[in-house]
Amino acid sequence: MNKKVVWIAIGFIIIVVILAVANNKQSSSDKTVVAIIPLSGATARTGEFAKRGIDMAVAELKGSGIKVVYEDSQLDPKTAISEFNRYAGDKNTIAYLTVGSPVAMALKPLAQQNRTVLMSIVSAPAYSSLNDYTFRINGTAQIELKNVIQQIHDIGAKSLAVLYQNDDYGKGLLNSIKANYAGTIVDEEGFPADATDMRSQLTKVKSKNPDVIFIAAYSKAVGLVARQAKDLALRSQLICGSACDTPDLLSTAAGGAEGLLVIAPTPKANTSFMSAHNAAYKEDPSYVTTRMYDSVNLIVQADKVCGTNADYKSCMKDTIHAVKDFPGVAFPVNFDQNGDLQDQFIVKKVVNGALQIQ
């Protein structure tokens, strides 16, 4: 039995080593951007949005000498680290793209250690640090909340309830709003990230009769909350943030989102991008799509600047940090000293089953 154990283990190890070595030898002379995004599991839809943006950018890159490879993170830190390490030894790897806090936070120290740019859609506040290789390509919770609170004031609301998804995004926004909102929060109710029935929470919130309910959740959950709030004849104004600005919001709400305000991080994207996206995918782009599209273009732009630089990796980091009004698909892109995108928000409202800019 001992021999059998050893041979099985050695067999597995040899296969992995051979495949890993063969994979390294196969690498072409193209520079590589590695997209470690969730392509399976509960967050696969977000990964799909990210892939669309990357695919669209790649389609315009022919002849640039840069390619993008996709790896499935499954939103699992150890899987993402495996993928990161697979490409870390390849001198052609110039940047990584990722989505989701658990993965981005696990890759952050590796990006620093390997001096390779990592651009992420991430909500964890601790992701930001001064002048390092990590870039946040979505707004921080603080910037998002500032816009949400402004909207609550503009409505003239006196009381607020918060309905939040119990994950890093929802809890992060809840903490921020509790710290920054000067008015009265009459109730806060959480629900699991995979919940589909929020009627219990809504019934409790309804009894407090708040002027506004802020829903800190992703688009599918917000759609369900809006639908169920309508069923319960809840009259409070519903507001949601950046993560609900995807095509899934209206399809999930199934007509129940009328009047919902979306504090959206993306003004209408430029016409050519919108046409190309809608022709390919038959729906409006998510902000994740536009951010990934911009990120690939930023990396390509930085590569053009740093192509012959002796310290290529450092140059890439510094060039991206220094971008000023880079022409993004929706608005000019700028980063602060921590590498956080200086995001811009607008207000959209669901009118006659469609999102309209206010």
Place this chain on the structure above:
Amino acid sequence: MEYLIHLAILVSIYAILGLSLNLVVGYTGLLSVTQAAFYGMGAYATAILLTSFGMNFFLSIVIGMIITGVISLAIGFVLSKFKDDYYALGAFGFNIIIYSIFLNWQGLTRGPLGIPGIARPSLFGYVFSDNLSFLVLTVVALALVYCVCHYITSSSFGRVLKAIREDEEAIGVFGYRTLWYKLAIFVVGAMLASVAGSFFASYITFIDPSSFALMESIFILAIIILGGLASNKGAVLGAVCLILLPEILRFVGFPDDIAAQMRQVTYGVILILLMLFRPQGLVGEYRL
């Protein structure tokens, strides 16, 4: 090379988890699905002690083991009231409770925001910052855990555990207080899982509750079932296979659009085939 070192570290951590669970499931016949909770306790103990108190990693392992031992003793007492399928369901319940605590006790665990910036181990001024030195450390830990498990399972204590697995009433007739044996091995298994958690936290440098959900317990159970129940070598072999198999599948040239899904389907099919043709696991000597 970094990639292979990373995989070796993961294999070592999961082999420790497999060995720890094998004591309970393989040798004693208690179908426990709580191992991810104990794994998480070790991880959170190390994460909190290192980030909030700047404690030494090795001391945090010991404290993590003590905390996990005390909690697992309480859980073991409750679970001892159940048998067979009910035991498994009870264990399921405890995993869910502990996971909910990780997720919702925000003051302690930071909830879904997780704990970032967990330091790598250091000993006498030497920091195990590079992956190769960390691998050496995890392999040493694995060797120690293996020796502990081997000692337990080949001792007279281990023989009583096997007897409990085969026929608890019969061994009771000979005057053995089976409750204490079951409790003792449950606590030892939990404490060893906590060691794996400490290494995991320090290696990944960031933890959040998602790494310790119920699915992780099922994955650890799959490791020992595939490797072979009641075999320490089987637990290590199961970890090697289940960690490396998905990596091998990454090199299979599925079309880009469906590659991620196809890998998971293929992984599942291979596991089903293995269970069909080797229900006792690769080197196991006991079937559930």
